[in-house]
Amino acid sequence: METLIKEPRTRNAKNTFNSIIESAIDLFYRRGYHGTTVKDITKEAGVAAGTFYLYFPSKLDLYKHILIMLSHEIRRTIAAKVNEKKSRYDKEREGIKAFILLVKEQPYMYNIIWESLYIDRELFKDYYESFASRYVKGLNQSASEGEIRDLDTEIVSYILMGITNFIGLKVALDLGSSNDDINHIVDVVMDLIKHGLFTKK
């Protein structure tokens, strides 16, 4: 996943650039990628139609740029919390909590990231494979230090991403009940990850 988009340098150009991105995020969330035209985006951003192409070769390039932005934002937000902690247990706890709070604040993230499955399946695959491979490095490190059990860490990374994503989805879309008490939710997740589900071992 590569981008050729260069962020502009002057303040005016930056403002225009950012306002195109913000309008696109808003429209992609409300109407979907396919339901949004470049004209819709420039209209919402309050810029001339031709201005769009000064910054982005196409709607797809803009979408890819936004996907990379969101992916970096998620990684940065999680890393900031995870890096404060030493143990894998605390890292997982803080990482999951940071992700839930992020998507609660910005529920459009799910829509825009998962929509890649309908825009270009390879983008979706790249997104999760790249996330998983970073996760695996951390898990391998913890396994080598004996903090986590000796399991297939690639599979474990998808298990943990699945938990985080579906719990995040529950909170972001308010599925079911009791989505306000984030600490309670994180407690249950960590309790299950720590002790497992069953009474007999």
Next chain:
Amino acid sequence: METLIKEPRTRNAKNTFNSIIESAIDLFYRRGYHGTTVKDITKEAGVAAGTFYLYFPSKLDLYKHILIMLSHEIRRTIAAKVNEKKSRYDKEREGIKAFILLVKEQPYMYNIIWESLYIDRELFKDYYESFASRYVKGLNQSASEGEIRDLDTEIVSYILMGITNFIGLKVALDLGSSNDDINHIVDVVMDLIKHGLFTKK
């Protein structure tokens, strides 16, 4: 989530009805819901354009019908395996395995179910809330029998759906490596669900 679609009774009508559905599934998977027109569907199905409306009031109604079909197929396939087993552990194991095998065989399922998020967000919410509420019933039963620990079963249901969905996604889209040995994958999942991730408890 309700459907008003009536399945036709005569053999000819049934064939036409099913061939419209099969063509739609194929096209929705390859081009997405928004990239597919009713005309594309009837052309692919080899039926006259007007025929579509004998069975479905609109493309959205057809989509909803397919979503319900897939949801029933997933539940039926999982239930057939789960009901053979007595313990919650065996039920989880067989349920997860059945789901993985199903989406490996029919990877279009993900695309079509998750696309509901871009067609009508309420469909997506209904889909997972309804799945979760059935899951919770089973978990509550196992908790009352003392087989699983006393945790918030609604949250547990999303944790388990998250695991199953992301492991299924890994296999269906062939993310990362070693997606051929389904038994190994299920072993790792069950090992983690049973014993937790960490060495120290």
